[in-house]
Amino acid sequence: AQSVSQHNHHVILSEAASLELGCNYSYGGTVNLFWYVQYPGQHLQLLLKYFSGDPLVKGIKGFEAEFIKSKFSFNLRKPSVQWSDTAEYFCAVSMGYKYIFGTGTRLKVLA
């Protein structure tokens, strides 16, 4: 069965530290890849997406992700986090219309 793994469940960083959140999926076919963010008390918001083309994708708020097909990975990065990045981050893979989500990573940024 298809699955999405997020390796880090909880991450704590100080402001200005660099961030990398891992995401791996298991599916051999064509996929579309997403990162969503959920700020406390708010709904899931799309950070960035990959459909095709340049494997390095830039999203909102300074986030980027790199699709490495050979590693089935789509890791999220940000060079310098801010306190306001404190949130839960979900990686998702879609095959057609159906999404499969990872378990999420709770990021806490210390001011």
Next chain:
Amino acid sequence: GAVVSQHPSRVICKSGTSVKIECRSLDFQATTMFWYRQFPKQSLMLMATSNEGSKATYEQGVEKDKFLINHASLTLSTLTVTSAHPEDSSFYICSAGIDRVAKNIQYFGAGTRLSVL
């Protein structure tokens, strides 16, 4: 744009009662709507997919008679948890998709926390 409203945000009910959750796409017509369930510290699990005017497609293991889904218009889908029991307590999230083809992007509601006493 692409705002999805979900109501109510929180509901507490007695065991045996039914609860209806609404999901509306406010500024676009959603060809497909999705219902997810999220257990504490776990991922979002897709429960069912609904297309306007047709019966919902339920994921394996989801009881269609317990979780009734109606998608009467392109902007409204409802999930009714019938005869709710404490084990139905969870966080329910809806989403709406704009495109039927492979590049579907889903926009999410804020979720409904259901507590069954």
